[in-house]
Amino acid sequence: MTKPKESPLAPPARRRLSWNDPGTRSIIYQILALLAVGGAVWFLVHNTLSNLSARNISTGFDFLSKEAGFAIGETPIAYSPASTYGRAITVGLLNTLRVALIGIVLATLLGTLIGIARLSSNWLIRKISSIYVEVMRNVPLLLQLFFWYAIISETLPGPRQALHPLPGVFVSNRGVQMPTVHGDGLLWLLVGFLVAVILSIIMAKWARKNQEKTGQIFPTGRWSMLLLLVLPVVMWFFSGTSMTLDVPELKGFNFAGGMTLSPEFAALLIGLVIYTAAFIAEVVRSGIQSVNRGQWEAAEALGLKRGQVLRLIVLPQALRVIIPPMTSQYLNITKNSSLAVAIGYPDIVSVINTTLNQTGQAIEGIMMIMAAYLTVSLSISVFMNWYNKRIALVER
Template sequence: MSTSGFSGLFLLRDRRIREVAYQVVCIAAVVAIGWYLFQNAAANLARQDIATGFDYLSREAGFIISETPIDYQPSDSYGRALLVGLLNTLTVALLAIVLGTVVGTLVGIARLSKNPLLSRLMLAYVEALRNVPLLLYLFLWYSAIIFTLPPVKQAIALLPGVFVSNSGLVVPAIVWHSGFWTVIAAIAAGVVAAFAWRTVATRRRIATGKAVPGWPVSLTLLVLPFVIAIAVFDIRFEFDWPELGRFRLTGGAHLKPEFVALLLGLTLSASATVAEIVRSGILAIGKGQREAAQALGLSSGRTMRLVILPQALRVIVPPLTNIYVTTFKNSSLAIAIGYPDLVMVSNTIMNQTGQAMEPIALFMLVYLGLSLATSLLMNWYNARVALQGR
């Protein structure tokens, strides 16, 4: 046997090298199969004179999108239309994740209430939302908005400047004249600075055992960059308040029924599962922790916020990752009620261009990227929480 062959067999005896080698072989096999299928599909499409490739992205779209977070006209390209669809998907999914987490946490804590009426009401809330398909709820919320709420000229004022009708929700809006991205950068800098200070303060408190100013300094660091940006840079904006006229609403930001129904459905669906995750995480903490906190004189609210929930995060965070990924994927159900998300825009492009493989591949890659990014972020946070726990 040659020396190189002997060296190869010797390396394969190492378990770690074998694991890497098996993964490389599997990846190569998947890539080869995928390439073969792609070439076969491209050849079949070419025989039928069907265009392939991504050149269509630069062509004029020629269709209207009802909700556009950025400037878009029918004369813009297919690529910009896809960007609008992607931003719509991100907007509704991220809002649903934030609202679902907040509502689910409150519901999960209320499920453990000693008040039997509140506990059972929250149980009914969770069971009703978890045991009915999300698509049916989307139809329900959309129908409720369209057929139950009054017309625009009889819009209901929920709060000052907030109106709801069968045309959707109208809320106050901020109209930026200059300095929008400067303010965004200042807010991001404040969040980073406040987070960094909380980390330093926690480590110093653990190392020295002495109290370190936490929330006052964090709040100051959070607000200070925004105040400096307002004082130094040319930042101009104004609030646009909705006004109910005789026949219509003017001003403000108009959230259409499709967006409201989708956001409501995704939020409530996610909150029901988050509630059960939070409840199980709290129950995983021993009763001795609560008793020790009460012995120190902490109120029930401070005990939950300072003792129970921080320890429960080690149990709560891993399953939350799956909920967040599922919320991103469930947003694709928007096509059922006509909200112009990435899937709906891609479907319109497929109908116009006759090309199906490329748009499908693009939005599959987008959802894969969103899922992987969410998993990486949550895994990082989970490792940080676990490290603090130890």
């Protein structure tokens, strides 16, 4: 007599509370693991608080509202020694973000060019780019930072003999002095630039759809560049607001006025860009080589030039391979910026290091550094993952 089949809607069998049941054992193991982790965390926190209390060291973040009492060389926002520790840390964070964002853009451009050069049919260009990649990847970044800082601070002339490559721009061992613009017109320039970016995105989408329908290629790049250059100036002109140009001038032994890019910032930026570009070049090279050779041959058979094939056919397909490892390089350039403390650039690590030396709040300072880098890194990862999903092939 055959056993009747169980209904698919039958209630699941009850779990036996027995050590021989694998499900029961797994639950017990997980509970024990959580208790062990919780006990370790409790021990560390309790031991830390007890040691701090025995040494009469206060805990908490109340020190952020106290006067800092130290100067910072580069301040993207208003700051003085009379400002609070909280504002000093904000200055350090902005300095970190500034060098990281500029470094990401420049390293991407340089790394892409070198990655393409490694696949060049010209023997000399291919070998030079290969040597660059091998040398830069195998020399520690810290040594490169020391090298560039020594080059900038020791070989460049003093302020009185400063190089003058462009009108209003001076290059010396004190940094790069360049003109700045002040006034209400800056806001209208920024608004015009944002509007130009939005219009360029809309135009690019329209051009893509128009090309799919008619096959005609619209010169999106030229029109986008024209919008970015002309529209901000037009909006400022019709706004009626004023702007003043502050040009640096030599007064005494240093320059006054304008904007200064310090040797520390320049050395850190150059070192990060040149070092990371070598890794990005390999990412780009491998992404291009992942595209089937038949794509090149088919495009060339249609009469497209090599540059058009690379820009319109190969790179869009290679991006699907390039983006994931490129995310890691962007995270590396952000985290490697913490080496700025070695050459005196006032990033968040340097500022908090000075803060904890004055206040004794070492644990809070380290926690803020960890939280800052974690937040920035996760933000970059979220954006890159979103972009990676956006360009990924949709499977049917």
